[in-house]
Amino acid sequence: MTRTLRKPLWRWEPGPYVLLILLLIATGSIPPRRLPVLYTVLFVLTAVVAVVLLVLLVRQGLRGRRNPDSAGILNSLDDLELVPLSATDAPITPVADTARHQAALESVRVRAGASPVAVLVPDATRWLGLRIRIAVHLVAGDRVYHAGFLPDRATERYNEGLRALAARRAYVSARSTITGAAARYGLDVDLGALPALLDTAGSEEARA
Template identity: 40%
Template sequence: MPRYKSLLRWEPFPYLLLLVVLLLTGFVRPSSPPWLLWPLVLGIAACLAWIAVKVAQERRPANPDQWGNLSSLADLRLVDAPGAEREVRAVVHVEDAQRHQAAIELARIHGGPDQHAVLVPRASRWLSMRYRIGVELVGGAERGDRPRHAGFLRHDAEERWGALLDTRGAAGEYLRVPARITGESRPFGVELDLSGAEALEPGDAA
């Protein structure tokens, strides 16, 4: 999985490019030679068209959306990775859970403390160029609620599982893993059991 978005996929880029082109209008006058004036006019028109396309894409329904958030489980191909039977339970803590306390609390209300999470590769925060692996709590979605974004995998877990999740995501498949919401009240934490994902790696396909 790539670490960063390309510049062309970064959300603010069309607006920054338009700003640069508009700044150039301060140096290019209507009386300027055509070879200088018309490229600027065409550049402004191209930027406006690009922004219109980007806005249309952002408003177009998608699941997951361009930031990796799920709106439902409908039409998703989920691959279950149940936790492996082990004496010691190894867990991965979800980063940024402190930013999503309301969503986690709703997921706990509708789905209970022990539920499932769907991992979404190539997720990101708004305005961030870095790709992350999003964590969507779906215990409530399995009972009529919608998925709730809980944060992202830790960086070490992304390094370990990024390639597998990205390959599955490119094929339209998303891993569903056991999750536990820790704490009886805010601040909540979220732990994931990724031990079952080992069986889905190519070398362990058998």
């Protein structure tokens, strides 16, 4: 049975903001004269969380936009190492959620043809989502388009290995094929060589 991977709540992007709102509500509901100790504790916790959030926001502003961002979406290939997969005759892997990315698939087909390079990004999510997936991006010239996600079975099998590569700014690229016609495009990816590549990368990291 396929196991769906999920982010822990403390890694969920809105988590600190939700915590701050809950603390503000709780603090505001406590009468300080009747329950001074509890009120003081909640007030201090609220202040600490607010300061931590402020520090995080300042640090994000100083560092600029992340690539990939917290949802695993690429905005360019600058400063990234692509690790290409060899083409195989193994069964292809259909990409999920392509119905949400028809405009991107149309643009890629026009700019790069029906067989663009796909780039896999681990630990991706939908916006504000908790479900961990592997995002599939397509390269067309100097632009990168998000085209969907690998199925849950592939995420369970490959996400950890891809995460280890991503830690050193390396991302796997693979042959892909855009199928179908306008407004009904699909996308298939050749992942036949991925298990061997991840095994090799894991062995090299263990020896390092």
